[in-house]
Amino acid sequence: MAGRADDKLSVLLALVPYLVAQRVVAVEEAAEQLGLTPEAIREAVRLIALTGIAATAGEEPMHDEMFDIDWDAFLDEDVIVLSNAVGIGEYLRFSSSESAALISGLTYLSRLQLGERAAMDDLAARLREGTVGDPMPLLVSSATNGVGTADPDPDDGVLALVVAARDAGRRLEFEYRSGKDETLRRQVDPLQVYSDGPDWYVRGYCHLREGLRNFRLDRMIGPVMTDVPVDDHSDLPLEDGLFHPSDSDLQVVVDVAAGGLPFLVDYLADDERAVVGDRTRVTLRIAHLPGLVRLVSSLPGLVRVVAPEPARLAVEHWAAAAAARYPSEDAGTAAAGDSAR
Known part of the structure; x- marks a missing residue:
């Protein structure tokens, strides 16, 4: 069973409960059932026979604390007989x-x-x-x-309606309040329904914007399922992830602290990275400035906006307004400077 340690672990995690359930099984049959080679099964069995419940430091494990097999059956007949299993029932x-x-x-x-x-x-x-x-x-x-x-x-009815429209292949029509606080009438062909934390979204083809868009259900006003069937959108890339780029996106340069980059994967404009002090400088694609403010506020202390100036000022103004709610003026100044400096 030569290979990586995690591959060996995967084999053991599959084999142990299988053997516990079977108790007696031929090596060839186990290999066929688990999609492994007979030799991989034999090597895993030899390893299992050396394992058991961890003993107290300095003490040898007792016999009933170890896995045990019928070695005569294994060596002479190529049959696995598990005579003692430990730990499996103690989860x-x-x-x-x-x-x-x-x-x-x-x-x-x-x-x-x-x-x-x-x-x-x-x-x-x-x-x-x-x-x-x-x-x-x-x-x-x-x-x-x-x-x-x-x-x-209040969103349950909207969610059920959106799911019904998606399953029926029918177009949705609703007023939508965007992150810019604009309200526009939308006609959308629903393609996917998913959640991100507590928020539910529908991803679909927006006939107003003539492209794929995400809509948060709690921002939809008066949604109705129309009798119009959805168009064929088999050519659209329905990848995983919440954010999908468009030509109108803003390019925002940010410095990200250690541990913050995984939260920004869906927003990265390219693969370029630069080390600036103890942070990593990357470029993000953001739909609009209010969206940038929400993103930065969700990662306190991890993201610092560098450019362009309107983006930096938007975050600075948000941080100053938030800090003004607290009695410490010095703390407010530090917070604003750290997020947008």
């Missing part, structure tokens, strides 16, 4: 409230048809089996917000 289980919350969320998503229903039902069944006691009875319906509370979520 942590979800509490009843944790399991109920997860099952409620899966049920909610299943009813909205935001994934493979059979897969979600199977996962919910597995959660019930892996719970300490019976899951708490949390109700999930179209009148709840999906986490078992009685408070209605």
